Amino acid sequence: MTALPELIETGVRSGLQALYGADASGQEITLQSTRKEFAGEYTVVTFPLTRLARKKPEEIGNELGDYLKREVAEIKDYNVIKGFLNLEINDAYYVDFLIGTAGQEDYGQAPANGEKVVVEFASPNTNKPLHLGHVRNILLGWSTSQLLRAAGYDVRTVEIVNDRGIAICKSMLAWERFGEGATPASAGVKADHFVGNYYVLFETKFQEEYREWQATAEARKILEAENGKDLEEKAFWKTYKNKYFNQFSSLGTAAKEMLLRWEEGDPDTVGLWNRMNGWVYEGFEETYTRLGVTFDKHYYESQTYLLGKDMVDTALDKGVFYRKEDGSVFVDLTDAKLDQKAILRADGTSLYITQDLGTARLRYDDFGATRMVYTVGDEQNYHFQVLFEILKRMGEPYADGLFHLSYGMVDLPTGKMKSREGTVVDADDLMDEVIQEAYQSSLERESTSELSEEERREIIRKIGMAALKFQIIKVGPQKRMTFDPKESVDLQGQTGPYVQNAFVRTRAVWRKAGDADLSAAAEYDSLEPAERELISQLYAYPSLLRDAAAGYDPSLVAMFCYELAKNLHKFWHDVSILNAETPAAKAFRLSLCRAVGNVLESGMNILGIEMPERM
RNA sequence: GGCUGCGUAGCUCAACUGGAUAGAGCACUUGACUACGAAUCAAGAGGUUUCAGGUUCGAAUCCUGACGCGGUCACCA
Structure with a gap:
């Protein structure tokens, strides 16, 4: 059974031919659904046909309407308003359609098209519970995956969890120092919140330490020497926070040392890390279940952050990347109206984007997907432009099927969500x-x-x-x-x-x-x-x-x-x-x-x- | 500042990608339960689509400029 829009379009074409001897074979015929206030289901816009038919829009509408009513069995009647020809479909056709087609249990589901697609969404950090922003991400990613499924794709859902880095070390350190062996069960707190609380506790303790330090002679000297812009004292200390964390803070130093121990594979540190992340996953799983979403595979950055390096060599050979004298590796995308972008540091260590190159390939190897959808906020638009451009130049087999499902941030009526101000909606x-x-x-x-x-x-x-x-x-x-x-x-x-x-x-x-x-x-x-x-x-x-x-x-x-x-x-x-x-x-x-x-x-x-x- | 996205009713959002008198919901006013479920329906009011030009039969949509609000410009993730 030919679909109605096609049926009408070919009807209009042959009508134009029969009535005006006009050949509209290459022409776009504008067909839209009829507005509620008029009778009919489909509307042909006749304005664009005036040149072909050399008549007024209304005339064309009437003549074409007559023709269609006569020649096309599915069309019951028509009416013309200005340059719009509204067509009514036969009752019998619709009744048949309802009984035969629309009544089927799986109506709407497209037949399988044999194409595989990986949809990534959620992808949280493990130091804090999920919030409203994640909720939008998850709902969007999940519904898109289901939508693609309905459209006939073979869909896999994945997330990539940021389970490493300084943030989780902060939670670990705070728990180690102040936790007194507590567990989510002993505290009666949902497990991811439990871990998140230690992250917050770390920040609190750190702020305390920072304030106390600001009164020391050492701090006064720095204030005098470095406050070039004559900021208020409070404002200056705000800008100085990162530097303090890295140079003077004992908590900061301890957290960084913990991160180093983790990187070296120190068993105690890794053990604690596993334990706390385990709690977080337990909590996330609960939230995912409540939201009604599931993943076919979870990726973890601790396992993927070194990927992509091997791809760098082949890209260098192909001339897609180039190496600078200091040993760092770059890609020049200026001819694609993007910038030069670093791929490897001078010391050979990898970057965020290097990892993304690796995980793209990994997913292809895992699933054989020729399409990949990344559900990530629009603040990363540029990053994905760069990533996709690189993968294209490297000639990756899935490069044409990459899509950044970009979405806008979620604001509250009171403004932006800010964790520092406690306005984050859990x-x-x-x-x-x-x-x-x-x-x-x-x-x-x-x-x-x-x-x-x-x-x-x-x-x-x-x-x-x-x-x-x-x-x-x-x-x-x-x-x-x-x-x-x-x-x-x-x-x-x-x-x-x-x-x-x-x-x-x-x-x-x-x-x-x-x-x-x-x-x-x-x-x-x-x-x-x-x-x-x-x-x-x-x-x-x-x-x-x-x-x-x-x-x-x-x-x-x-x-x-x-x-x-x-x-x-x-x-x-x-x-x-x-x-x-x-x-x-x-x-x-x-x-x-x-x-x-x-x-x-x-x-x-x-x-x-x-x-x-x-x- | 460069690049980029956005600006539609008091508020939250649409507008089939250039088509009809710019549509819904919320809030406000009014009517409809003795009828298959009133978490519903019907009606009213609410607009110079930020502004100024341009393109054409026709612009919220495309082009130029201005104003306003985001985002982004790391050998961070």
Whole structure:
């Protein structure tokens, strides 16, 4: 069965040929969906055709409309408004489509295309628990991976954990000095928070030490000698903090020594490091599970940070990189409007980007993926431009399939999140909060009162998580977004629970209908406006998924689900289902409910949002 | 400062990539539960799309400039 857009396009082409002898074979015919206020589902814009047809847009619309109505069986009628030709699709065609195609369980799922893609997201540091920024990253990465899956790709999800470096050493040192052997279990604290608390404790102790030091004679001398810009004393010490950490601080020195011991493989240090990171992973796993995401593979920087060096040699041989006299290795990307970029230090040690070269190759070796998606904030746009350009020049087999899924930072209504100012929204707290709010709302309702306490809790969890997730995913990835915790617990309007509610209605009507006989549905032949709207939307679902996947944009799926839910609610209000006028209408509407419910569930599933049967 | 992204209703976001009278939600006002679930529906009000030029049948979208807000410019990650 040829898809409607193609059908219309070829119809328009042959129409132009027949009516005006015009050859539009190379022409782009502008086809869009009809705006709500006019009758019809598809609209041909006739302005661009004036040159071909040498007539006014309205005339072309009328003549073309006549032609299409006559020649194309699927087109029932048309109307012309200015340069817009609106086409209505045959009821029978839509009814057939609903029964035959849209009713299928896996409607929307594209057939496997045999291509493998790796999607990276989350990728946290191990010194602190996850926060709102990670939540956006994770939801975006996960939903994109599901979207690609629906589009027919063979998808693997991965994260790369930054488990090494000075940050985790700070937590380790603080625990060693002040922890008195405590464990998450003994302290009764979620394990990643437990470790994070020691990171904070380190900073606190360090600040104390720093303040005390500022009163010493040594410090006064430095203040006098180095405060060139006549800063206020407080401001000066703020700028001096890093230098103090590296040169004078005993805590700083101890942390750095710990890092050195770790690099040397000192068993005690590595043991402690394993123990504390183990706690962190335990905590992360809990959070991931609550968020409903899983990874096919976890990469750890401690195991990958030396990768990429071997690729440097081949790149040098190929002339992609060059070596400076001091031994450092660079790449010159100025002809690609990028800069010269260091790949190896003069002492031969590697850099962030070197590691990224190595992990790209590693993933290719691990999975054979020809596409890789990196879900990383837009502050790293430049880094990924450089990385991808290099991989391209090196002729890596997956180089053309690299995509930086860049997204904007999350702000709060009060401004940016800043850990120093304690305005960071913790991921676990946030989930608790939205679920608690969903619980409060549920108290006002009795629709689930006959269910068990456990079932009700499960429903409430789904509702709260839906509110949170939808709120975040509905915003286009590139956009910097403002996240208002108050709005995230909204359960009405353009929200996850609103969509869930539409789904629940489709289920409720089916519970009442029992195993109704649907065979009469095919005889239904006078679609109500709300029904046409729903079907044409169902019709567009596969192409919507295709477009969203091509653009790596799950927000399109979220908006689609919302629109579909909205039309379901309107349909619900406008027509009677179980008390429909005829058996055919009843059977048809039940079928429609089932199909809409399935698509809502499918779309929301892509977003990682679960649907309750009741709410 | 160079490069780069963004600026749409009071607020949070759309606008099918150049098409119709710029659309939703929240908040505000008003109506609809004795009807398959009111976490719903319907209606009202809310705009010089930051500003100024340009391109064309047609611009929130493309070009130029100005203003405002981010990001980034390490042999850090």
